[in-house]
Amino acid sequence: MDINDNIESPFILKVSFNKLLNQYEELIRADNDFIAANARRVLKIAEDNPILREGFSDVSLFQTYEKEIAGILQDSFSPILSKNEIKTASIPFHNVVFNASERFKSIIKTAGEDFKLEIKNIPEDQTYIIACTIILGFCYGYDLNFKRPFFYEIPDAKGVKRYYKILYNADFTEIVPSADAPKITDKDYEELLDNFENIELWKEKFPPHSYNFKGFVISNMFDVTDDQSISNIKSSLIGEAKRKDESFMKNFQNIFRSLLGLNDIQVGFSIYNKRDDTFERVYGAGMNSFLLNNLETTQCSDALCKWSYNRLLKEKKYFSVSDVNKMFEKSEGQAPHVKILMDQGIQSAIFAPIANDYQLLGVLELVSAKPKVLNSINANKLEDVMPFIVSAVERSKKDEENLIEAIIQKECTSIHSSVHWKFAEEARRYIKAEMNTGVTPTFKKIAFDNVYPLFGQIDVKGSSNARNSATQKDLALQLSLVEKILDQTIEDKSLPIYEQIKYQVLEFSSGLNENFKVDSEHDITTFLKEEVKPVLQLIKDTQPFIKEDIEDYFSKVDTDLEVIYFYRKHYDDTVKLINSNMSSIIDEKQIEAQKMYPHFFERFKTDGVEHNMYIGESITKQDSFNMIYLYNLRLWQLQVMCEMENEYYQNQNEYPIALDVASMILVFNQPLSIRFRMDEKRFDVDGTYNARYEVVKKRVDKAFIKGTEERITQKGKLTIVYSQKDDEEEYVRYIRFLQSKKVLNTDLEYLELEDLQAITGLKALRVSILYHENNDDKVFYTYDDLMETIKS
Template sequence: KMCSMILNDCYGQNLDVDPVVIFSMGSKTCGLSRHYKSEMTIQFVEVVPTKPLKKLTQEQIDKLLCNIYDMDAWMKALPPDAFEIHGIVGVNLVDVTKEETLSRLRQHLLKKDALTSRENIEYIQSLLRDYFQLPDLRFGIMAMDYPVNKDRNDNRYGIQHCLIDRWQDCRLADENHQSIYAKAARFGHNVLLENMEWVKAPTQAEKTLMKKGFKSYLVAPLKGKEDRIIGLMEIGAERPFAINSFTELQLHDLMALFHTALERSREETDNRIEAIMRDQFTAIHPSVQWRFIDAAFDIMSQQQKGIINPATPDIAFESVYPMYAQADIVNSSITRNHAIQQDFIKNLQLLEEVLSVANEKLDYPLLEQYLLETRQKLTELEQNLDTSDEHQLMDYILLEVHPVLEEVVRQNAILMEAYRNYTG
């Protein structure tokens, strides 16, 4: 700021520099933090040179402005002992607690494990306490499907941070169909209890919450695609009316962040489980798919614990008599993968030949790049072929190389014979 003042007052520049500085102040009594943005007033300040001004050309000034963090260059161009600052600087601190907390929350929820680890949940809880200025606020979030999907195990998402311990599997049970959890899921909107002692017919859920010391509570449904319920979010406090209608209004600005974070986390888990199923099992009939999903979840859990070669759980259906039969060829997946691998190897070898001929006869940078990439992919393919490699290789050949190769051949007839040998 002071350097810009010197350039403006002494070197005829017209710089408008107003850096944003955020001050965070924590309270030792309640543990909450507040954030303030400084607004500096310098209209009563003047720069007084104490020595003859050092001559600076516009080019030198422009170089300084292009390297604002090069302190040595700035100190050399504008020596501190050559200037004095006279006057009064006014600083006004503006409370930006909500804006700063919202920014930190948005940044945190972009992380992959933002909703899975207990440490991250506690960090989100601390941010929400600052946002609502409630030191006793508690935060919980859980992944779930409503209507209940019997083929989907909600626990597999690793997002079961419920404020009632061991309540994940019974919050929507028949005996709790009038609880705040069931109402939030069934009606798809927030359920607010400003004073839990006013509940006339509390279910076991409300009774348990009151035993844990909660006096005000709010449960909000989290929705995904097609407006389906994919989870519940809850906040509670130990004082009546601490969570109230104004809290609900403020929460509205945050809900989109939690919707997106939960949906992204669920999709990442679903993709991992699907990849495990493709790798470990053959084609699965939809009627028994749920059992294989549970097995894939067990494998994923072992991988998350650091087990390099997790054991595949035994899958059996006792006392089940199928009304139809389905044959499964032994080692069919291995045979299929080997056949696909050999087919890709042959294709890449032919592609390497035509690219090599084209690269020798033409000066075309992309041809050399594709030739090197094809050789690298061929080397990797000869060692192993993963399920995900099929789509990548197809996209590389059909969408990247072929369009360029066809255009080059069209413009250079000398490559036609080599291209025909490749296409067969």
């Protein structure tokens, strides 16, 4: 087999000892007779075997000339140091070793028959280019300083990975261009400087097999497992994305195994919560805590004994338990951390505080199923890695705080991405002004002029009546249970106070059915808490035969509200579910809409979901706004409202109670200005004229059709409120389009609204929505058809 087979390289490789032999020719003339005699011995081997000077590429000749090669390399591989030095003679860019020290042979033998020697950190596709950079230095004098540390990763007898750094001696190599090798010019060199990864360019300048390489390299290796393990720990801890990967903890444990030379240890973490003085689980793929075992969190005083608590939290020093069984017996099972280790089959452990100068951040846990393998002596090895773990945890906590703030901002005080640039711009100005003047500046008004508003809502129809009905049912149920208990009580022992309470119960029950007012709920709830509850507690203590009924009564009463919360809970849960589902739909659809053209968007949860949108050039910060984008967004809004209605009715059976919803869109055809109100942390219209828009938004869904007692919004219908003829014509076009798509029905109504306070001339288009059983269903139904289908 030829060493040049199956490898693409700019070299034609030949193993030759010519340059080494040349040095021995000089040593013949040495004054030292022993050195001169040894030189003659080496040269005699070469003279008898001229191929060793000429060079060869046939791998089988290594075996043929094994003794001769060893004789030539005897001085380089001293027998005295052979069991100590890790040294090889090899072919560059090959993992072919033809002479080695005894220690290297022992290391390879221990690694096992299946082990394949490979340099770990040299990418295959870069081997060709590295060879070219060597040529640039050898043949043309361009020093590119491309020296990088290379490593072998070799397992020891325990299976623990050990790292060996390779130092090359290339003094005995010769590189000569072949006759047809292109000559490298300064221009070529300058071009190559900026194109390291362009393999085709390098092959053009250095074609395959265009340079003759004669010689060999000597590699000296050093065990750098500790240094490399520390480096690997640093690399592993850089970047949040790595820690989310499932293989992170497995690799992290392997690194610690290499560092400590132990193959059966496991690594765990606990985070310290200073506010609550608790240890908490670290969330991430494969993360574990041996202090917590199966718990999510625990008090530090419950997880540690008094001494270990003081050691970790006060002194911020590590401690070890080298023999868990022995310590368990010594502590009589009273040390919590020892007991929890016993429960997990752990026999030795090290607990190291992850702490900075100010506070404990968490605990690093190293554990083993074998006794004595982890102890206070090898715990000292952690001194070199703890600073990197501390740094990573500090960064992680900071990232978590930033994430929490981001979530709070998103959920509570959201600044939409479309306008974020304006806030960032002002924040930069604020910081610059503060740094330049040393005085706290004023945060300027954030406003956007000439933007077009869009408003829509999908609202629970008759929400007040539905909630009142649920409240009446809950209160009526509770009063009836009280009446039943009082009847039994009075029959056994008639006291005037019981009669009076029963009279009040009957009065409230009658009032619920006949005249339920706004303050009725408060009055009855107060009566049940302050008057009925103490009486029932007395009856429970004095008349044991009624005890079971009274306990049943209190089991039905909500412990926080102290009233029965059954029907109202169904109502509240339904409204929450409607809000959540409808919000998620429009949020998801918004992602698509933003791609069409960026615009401001916000939504609010009430008894349903409202949304505001503003679109215009001042928001996008580009000279790209066109009215087409506004028209497109209006049509998108119509479609999404219909989709939300369909989604609701398709899944109505999943809601605790059946409620109806009604949808409305408000059209405002004039651009307006909006500004961010710092006190309310939200955008609002700016200026007195524009305030009319906000008034209409708040009142219009309660408006009546002119001359009637009928609300403008109705279940099963989409209502579009507007004031200008142009708006009517635009939306009729959209409606016709959606009718052709079987999204809307053909019963379009043109309506006028009763005048609102200080607002006149509003009109509305109202049209029935067509419903489908699912998103793929081509059959459509009116609202009445849908209700019939659901009932059947």
